[in-house]
Amino acid sequence: MSMKRRAFVRGAAATTFLFTVGGIEQSLTPAQACAQGAALKKLTPEQADLLGAYVEALVPGARAAGIAQFVDQQCSVPPHEALLGLRIANGNPPFVDFYVKALAEIDRQSNSRFGKSFEEMSGSDQRAFIDLLRQAKLEDWRGPQQPQVYNVLRDDGVDVVYGTVEGFALLGVPYMPHVLPTARW
Amino acid sequence: MAQREKVDVVIVGAGPAGAIYTDQMTREGKSVVILEFGPDWDNNDFISSEIWGRRIKHAPRFELAGKNNPGHGFNAGWGTGGSMSHYYANFPRLLQNDFKVKSLYGKGLDWPISYEDIAPYYDRVAHDLGVSGDAEKERRWRPVTDAYPMPPLKTFRHGEIWREAFEKHGIPLAPMPTGINSVEYKGRPACLNDGWCHVGCPIGVHGTPQWSYLATAREQKAEIRPFSYVTRVLTDASGARAAGVEYYDDKKEAGRQPSRHDGDAVHVLRALRQGPFGQRVRQCVLDYGQRPQAKCGNSRCAARSVRCAAERVHAARVTRAREAELLRRGNATAGKPCRVVEPER
Ligand SMILES: Cc1cc2nc3c(=O)[nH]c(=O)nc-3n(C[C@H](O)[C@H](O)[C@H](O)COP(=O)(O)OP(=O)(O)OC[C@H]3O[C@@H](n4cnc5c(N)ncnc54)[C@H](O)[C@@H]3O)c2cc1C
Ligand code: SF4
Numbered sequence: 355m356s357m358k359r360r361a362f363v364r365g366a367a368a369t370t371f372l373f374t375v376g377g378i379e380q381s382l383t384p385a386q387a388c389a390q391g392a393a394l395k396k397l398t399p400e401q402a403d404l405l406g407a408y409v410e411a412l413v414p415g416a417r418a419a420g421i422a423q424f425v426d427q428q429c430s431v432p433p434h435e436a437l438l439g440l441r442i443a444n445g446n447p448p449f450v451d452f453y454v455k456a457l458a459e460i461d462r463q464s465n466s467r468f469g470k471s472f473e474e475m476s477g478s479d480q481r482a483f484i485d486l487l488r489q490a491k492l493e494d495w496r497g498p499q500q501p502q503v504y505n506v507l508r509d510d511g512v513d514v515v516y517g518t519v520e521g522f523a524l525l526g527v528p529y530m531p532h533v534l535p536t537a538r539w
Numbered sequence: 540m541a542q543r544e545k546v547d548v549v550i551v552g553a554g555p556a557g558a559i560y561t562d563q564m565t566r567e568g569k570s571v572v573i574l575e576f577g578p579d580w581d582n583n584d585f586i587s588s589e590i591w592g593r594r595i596k597h598a599p600r601f602e603l604a605g606k607n608n609p610g611h612g613f614n615a616g617w618g619t620g621g622s623m624s625h626y627y628a629n630f631p632r633l634l635q636n637d638f639k640v641k642s643l644y645g646k647g648l649d650w651p652i653s654y655e656d657i658a659p660y661y662d663r664v665a666h667d668l669g670v671s672g673d674a675e676k677e678r679r680w681r682p683v684t685d686a687y688p689m690p691p692l693k694t695f696r697h698g699e700i701w702r703e704a705f706e707k708h709g710i711p712l713a714p715m716p717t718g719i720n721s722v723e724y725k726g727r728p729a730c731l732n733d734g735w736c737h738v739g740c741p742i743g744v745h746g747t748p749q750w751s752y753l754a755t756a757r758e759q760k761a762e763i764r765p766f767s768y769v770t771r772v773l774t775d776a777s778g779a780r781a782a783g784v785e786y787y788d789d790k791k792e793a794g795r796q797p798s799r800h801d802g803d804a805v806h807v808l809r810a811l812r813q814g815p816f817g818q819r820v821r822q823c824v825l826d827y828g829q830r831p832q833a834k835c836g837n838s839r840c841a842a843r844s845v846r847c848a849a850e851r852v853h854a855a856r857v858t859r860a861r862e863a864e865l866l867r868r869g870n871a872t873a874g875k876p877c878r879v880v881e882p883e884r
Contacts, residue, residue, distance in 0.1 A: 435594065436593070437591060441597070442596050513589070530731075532733070532740070533587050
């Protein structure tokens, strides 16, 4: 191993993620994939919409930053290459199972408690729902453990909005890497 | 099933426990193969990013099925260096009374060794890995046998706030001994305080096996086989001595790696030592049939009740013979074979 104090690799070629737009595979950021309507690989459009709405309620900007495209793409790569926070939250592959089960339960609970889908709920109802979930107070919950769902989806949102070099800049925090991330997003 | 060439010692897992044994064995002239479940990391793999840092966390290519599967979680790393690649580098020591909790407080169990037995190894590891601290300030709690090789790390404002508050209440504090270079040490630079340690420090400031025991073991020609997942410890005809392991290689093909007998069951103990953090190692070792009666975290073997990296490394130095002795004394029952399954994608 060679030792350099800091490896600034500004402007290095960025390895973005592979998304399919109009049948053509392209290297895009999740935000670009979202804007260009990249094809989903693991989630259904309904699941992606719900994921976008739920995480947006927790971390504003997450939908446009491509939360659904990011999670979908990361669930499609070999598990040991995935960058999902679920990896450090005791999640086991196939990672998509966690999301599918969590989203199905969010949908079921939204409809049974509020008589409408999560996307249709008012902002305050969405926040009330998430607050109950956070405290594991949604009764008859049939998905993965509520605090885990809360934490993993919140962390995914923070990842896509603030976890990047650009996200650090939004927060006004200097990035100071040793080895700069090779993904542009 | 492919049969590999026999070596003196097979080590399961390239975490600190595996690394220190490999270093020790290669220094003794033994041929050693380490079978490591994860990748063989290069410094460029330690990308300064919360998100990319997750690659150094465990992600199973195989799963062990069955009851009481411990799983891998936040507390596990994988690849060379094991969980220590991204540990927080706190290097506390046990104190004298920690070894005698039964006699002193009527709780738990006494260790079969004392602080004095282990102190030279604490000191030795501090020098091997590089620990920053102020031993003199710890004198009120423990005898000081040697100074730390480096002065303590810089204290920042939040640390000062704590210090001021504690001092106000007459509570003494000492700088946390830390496996991070406060000054240049053994050709490795001083810390830049940029806080990427938890995703792996690529410049060698962090005292991990990559920069110490594994580096010397590599120089001594130890072979590290990444993406090798051990599923079973093989025994000789007597069933009492380890004779190698069964594993899946990087192409997911099953193979056998035989090892020469090395007196006692120390091959197995090396893996057993991995305790709570190397639980997978432990689980397939249980299959060997030398299952300790006590479960993880409730162990009768003092050496195995050690949990943190600092302790683990120290204990590895001191207790090899004692472990063998403890296991021989009969902390063992027959184990059931575990099944290995590949997770669906
Ligand atoms: C985030 C974090 C912070 C920590 N901070 C500190 C700290 O500040 N101070 C401290 O003292 N300790 C700390 N620790 C704990 C310390 O890192 C562990 O106690 C130590 O690494 C355990 O060493 P080990 O060799 O027993 O196991 P591990 O380091 O877990 O290594 C086990 C290795 O075995 C491999 N393996 C597992 N199963 C198999 C198999 N079947 N076949 C082949 N290979 C296998 C794994 O991939 C892994 O590389 C921390 C741990 C974590 C995760
Ligand atoms: S230089 Fe210091 S703070 Fe930065 S990653 Fe290395 S050990 Fe951690």
